[in-house]
Amino acid sequence: EVQLVESGGGLIQPGGSLRLSCAASGFTFSSNSMSWVRQAPGKGLEWVSVIYTGGTTYYADSVKGRFTISRDNSKNTLYLQMNSLRAEDTAVYYCANEWLQFWGQGTLVTVSS
Amino acid sequence: DIQMTQSPSSLSASVGDRVTITCRASQGIRNDLGWYQQKPGKAPKRLIYAASSLQSGVPSRFGGSGSGTEFTLTISSLQPEDFATYYCLQYNSPSWTFGQGTKVEIK
Numbered sequence: 001e002v003q004l005v006e007s008g009g010g011l012i013q014p015g016g017s018l019r020l021s022c023a024a025s026g027f028t029f030s031s032n033s034m035s036w037v038r039q040a041p042g043k044g045l046e047w048v049s050v051i052y053t054g055g056t057t058y059y060a061d062s063v064k065g066r067f068t069i070s071r072d073n074s075k076n077t078l079y080l081q082m083n084s085l086r087a088e089d090t091a092v093y094y095c096a097n098e099w100l101q102f103w104g105q106g107t108l109v110t111v112s113s
Numbered sequence: 114d115i116q117m118t119q120s121p122s123s124l125s126a127s128v129g130d131r132v133t134i135t136c137r138a139s140q141g142i143r144n145d146l147g148w149y150q151q152k153p154g155k156a157p158k159r160l161i162y163a164a165s166s167l168q169s170g171v172p173s174r175f176g177g178s179g180s181g182t183e184f185t186l187t188i189s190s191l192q193p194e195d196f197a198t199y200y201c202l203q204y205n206s207p208s209w210t211f212g213q214g215t216k217v218e219i220k
Binding site for chain 2: 035037044045046047050058059060061094099100101102103104105106
């Protein structure tokens with residue numbers, strides 16, 4: 001059974017940093033592209049970033065230069081380093097595997113003073 | 114960036130109705146499109162990939178069609194468990210984009 005479990009969310013002040021993790025199991029992690037998607041309260045889904053198996057990464061314009069996606073295939077874990085956080089980054093952050101087939105339950109990030 | 118215009122933004126329908134949701138891409142995306150269902154407080158669930166391929170385990174009343182710039186999700190006979198919000202996603206360009214969502218409500 002595929003499982004994706006996000007962690008690392010919480011309350012952070014504007015300008016702060018946070019690192020999200022996503023622990024994967026039930027599939028061959030190293031063979032899958034992995035993505036982050038977020039959803040602000042009461043809003044739609046917003047794609048954030050993807051990392052392919054070869055390490056190539058892409059970002060939404062809204063987070064480019066502030067967020068960094070990475071992966072550790074030895075730990076079956078996906079990361080999202082979030083710097084210079086803004087109020088508009090407040091959202092539930094989901095990780096998802098290849099082409100967003102399976103999703104985690106999400107972790108809430110609240111950016112507020 | 115590729116923009117996805119999804120319509121309608123909401124609709125009211127009855128159990129047993131046929132429902133159609135459309136996504137238009139601002140440029141051609143071949144068939145690099147998926148459809149997702151989300152219920153309140155839950156993670157999205159993929160229904161369709163590659164525009165028309167049904168995800169394993171998804172009821173056959175869900176169907177996808179289209180290629181290029183225009184895509185459709187059809188629910189042939191709406192069931193009570195289908196009341197939810199639906200999103201399209203294009204993954205043709207390096208930066209992926211979702212449609213704005215369609216909320217399907219009970220009439």
